[in-house]
Amino acid sequence: MTAAPPPACIALRTAVPAALADELAPTLWLLSPNGVQIEDAMCLGGGDVAAGWLRVIAYVAPGEAEEAAAAITSAARDAGVAVEVERQAIADEDWNRVWKQHFRPLVVAGRVRVEPPWLAEPEANGSLRIIVDPGMAFGTGTHETTQLCIAAILAWADSAAATDRAIGGRTVLDVGTGSAILAILAARLGVRQVVATEIDRAAVDSAALNLRLNGVADRVTLVHTGDLGSLGAARHDLVVANILAPVIDALCDGLCARVADGGRLILSGILVRQADAITARFTAGGLRWRATDRRGDWAAIALDR
Numbered sequence: 001m002t003a004a005p006p007p008a009c010i011a012l013r014t015a016v017p018a019a020l021a022d023e024l025a026p027t028l029w030l031l032s033p034n035g036v037q038i039e040d041a042m043c044l045g046g047g048d049v050a051a052g053w054l055r056v057i058a059y060v061a062p063g064e065a066e067e068a069a070a071a072i073t074s075a076a077r078d079a080g081v082a083v084e085v086e087r088q089a090i091a092d093e094d095w096n097r098v099w100k101q102h103f104r105p106l107v108v109a110g111r112v113r114v115e116p117p118w119l120a121e122p123e124a125n126g127s128l129r130i131i132v133d134p135g136m137a138f139g140t141g142t143h144e145t146t147q148l149c150i151a152a153i154l155a156w157a158d159s160a161a162a163t164d165r166a167i168g169g170r171t172v173l174d175v176g177t178g179s180a181i182l183a184i185l186a187a188r189l190g191v192r193q194v195v196a197t198e199i200d201r202a203a204v205d206s207a208a209l210n211l212r213l214n215g216v217a218d219r220v221t222l223v224h225t226g227d228l229g230s231l232g233a234a235r236h237d238l239v240v241a242n243i244l245a246p247v248i249d250a251l252c253d254g255l256c257a258r259v260a261d262g263g264r265l266i267l268s269g270i271l272v273r274q275a276d277a278i279t280a281r282f283t284a285g286g287l288r289w290r291a292t293d294r295r296g297d298w299a300a301i302a303l304d305r
Contacts, residue, residue, distance in 0.1 A: 007062050007089035007090055007091055009059045009060060009061060009062065009090050010059070010060055010061070010062050010064075010065040010068075010087055010088065010089060010090065011057050011058075011059055011087070011088040011089075011090050012057065012058045012059075012060060012065065012068055012069055012072060012085050012086070012087060013055060013056070013057050013085070013086045013087075013088065014055070014056055014072060014076070014083045014084065014085045014086070015049065015050070015053050015054065015055050015056070015083065016053065016054055016056055016076060016081060016083060017052060017053055017054075017081060018052055018053060018054050019052075020076070020079045020080070020081055021038075021054055021056075023075070023078075023079040024056070024072070024075050024076060024079060027071055027072065027075040028056060028058050028072070028075075037056075037057040037058075037059075038054055038055070038056060038057075039054065039055040039057070056072075058072065059090070061202065062089075065087055069085040069087065072085055073085060105119055105121075107127075108147050108150045108151065109147075109150060109151045109154050111126065111127060111128060111154060112127070112128050112129075112130060112150050112154070112185065113127050113128070113129050113130070114130045114132055114181065115129065115130075115131065115132070116131070116132060116133060117131050117133055117213060128185070128188055128189075130181055130184050130185060130188065130214060131210070131213045131214055132179055132181060132210055132213075133206070133209055133210060133213060143298075144295040144296045144297075144298040145242050145268040145269045145270075145298050145300065146181060146182070146242060146268075147295060148268050148293055148294075148295050148298065148299070148300035149182050149240055149242045149266055149268050149300060150181070150182070150185060151293065151300075152240075152266045152268075152293065152300050152302055153182060153185055153186060153189070153238070153240065153266065154189075155302075156238055156264055156266070156302075157189045157190075167189060167190045167191055168190045168191070168192050169192060170191050170192065170236075170237040170238065171191065171192070171193045171194070171195070171234075171236045171237055171238075171260075172186040172191050172193070172194045172195070172236055172237065172238045172239070172240070173194075173195045173196075173197075173231075173236040173238070173239045173240070173258055174186070174194060174195070174196040174197070174240045175197050175228070175239065175240065175241040175243065175251070175255065176197065176198060176199070176241060176242060176243040176247075177196035177197060177198045177203075177207050177222070178198065178203055178206075178207065178242075179203070179206050179207055179210055180196055180206075180207035180208075180210045180211055180220070180222070181210075182240050182242065183196040183207070183211070183216075183220050183222075184210060184211065184214045184216055184220070186238070186240075187214075187216035187219045187220055188214065188216065191219070191238075192219065193219065193221070194216075194219060194220040194221070195220075195221045195223060195231065195234075195236070196220055196221070196222050196223065197223045197224075197225050197226070197228070197231070198222070198223075198224060198225075199224075199225065199226035201224065204222060204224045207222055208222055228251060228254035228255070228257075228258065229254065231258070233257075234258070235257070235258050235259060235260035235261075235263065236258055236259065236260055236263060237260050237262070237263045237264070238263060238264050238265075238266070239255060239258050239259050239263070239264070239265045239266070240265075240266045241255055241265075241266070241267050241268075241269075242266075242267075242268040242269050243269045244269045244270075245269065245270045245271065245274040245277075245278055247269075248267055248269065248270065248278060249278065249281055252281050252282060252285055253285065255267075255282075256282060256285040256286055256287055256305075259287065259303075259305045260305065261305055262304075262305065263304070263305050264290070264302060264303065264304050264305075265282070265287060265302070265303045265304075265305075266300060266301070266302050267282070267300065267301045267302075267303070268298065268299070268300035268301070269298075270298065270299045270300070270301065271297055271298060271299070272294055272297055272298065272299045274299075275292055275294075275299040275301060278301060279292065279301055279303075282301070282303050283303070286305070287303035287304065287305055288303060288304050288305070289301070289302075289303055290302040290303055290304050
């Protein structure tokens with residue numbers, strides 16, 4: 001008898017009051033970056049969700065399921081509600097089938113088109129295509145924080161072009177690259193050298209695949225680390241960190257130290273209500289606030305040195 005293959009991931013499902021979604025968001029995205037699914041009564045498959053409630057589905061590695069379920073239960077308890085977390089094993093073929101059914105091209109800022117390889121079309125009318133294999137959903141561009149970062153990187157590139165400063169001579173550091181969408185964007189815009197860091201081994205593999213799919217693997221150095229100190233003392237013209245506010249706060253000194261003179265830092269993964277505190281933290285670290293952009297409940301902050 002042939003043994004069943006191990007699951008590709010575990011889906012953790014729970015129902016929470018919609019009013020508490022913001023309180024739980026940081027925990028959910030930390031557990032499953034860009035791999036969280038939200039369903040309400042209006043969604044396909046959400047017909048059994050009670051009015052005023054949301055079903056939250058976080059996809060995690062099998063070995064992390066118990067700890068992740070406990071973290072969700074604890075976060076919900078802290079927010080004032082008791083929840084039950086159901087677990088479902090997801091096989092590779094089931095995961096790929098679901099994503100191929102629901103993954104559609106996404107256009108950001110009218111200029112960047114993010115799409116899976118099976119839907120890739122030629123670039124036209126000045127658009128810039130980024131091909132992303134969703135894999136285990138380490139970032140497909142659909143989350144507001146990624147879209148905010150894409151728009152901020154485009155603004156940085158436009159600013160450089162407007163002042164006749166060649167972007168080809170610039171360097172970029174993408175901290176917590178996930179599926180490498182932002183690193184790929186920087187390389188496709190013409191940046192000569194991009195360093196992308198990622199702490200999750202599976203995400204590193206996903207990022208490496210996407211770099212190859214986009215033909216930029218030779219210009220992006222992918223580093224499996226969560227320690228900025230391991231990168232040495234190099235400073236960069238643009239530093240991007242699309243993570244979560246608590247992690248960004250903990251990395252403040254390291255992030256500030258890696259912004260070159262005249263350079264820019266873009267921070268996202270930050271809830272709107274957290275933006276002022278994060279801005280104050282980084283301006284105290286020697287940077288100058290430039291702009292805060294918002295999309296839904298999320299914010300992106302740009303600071304200059």
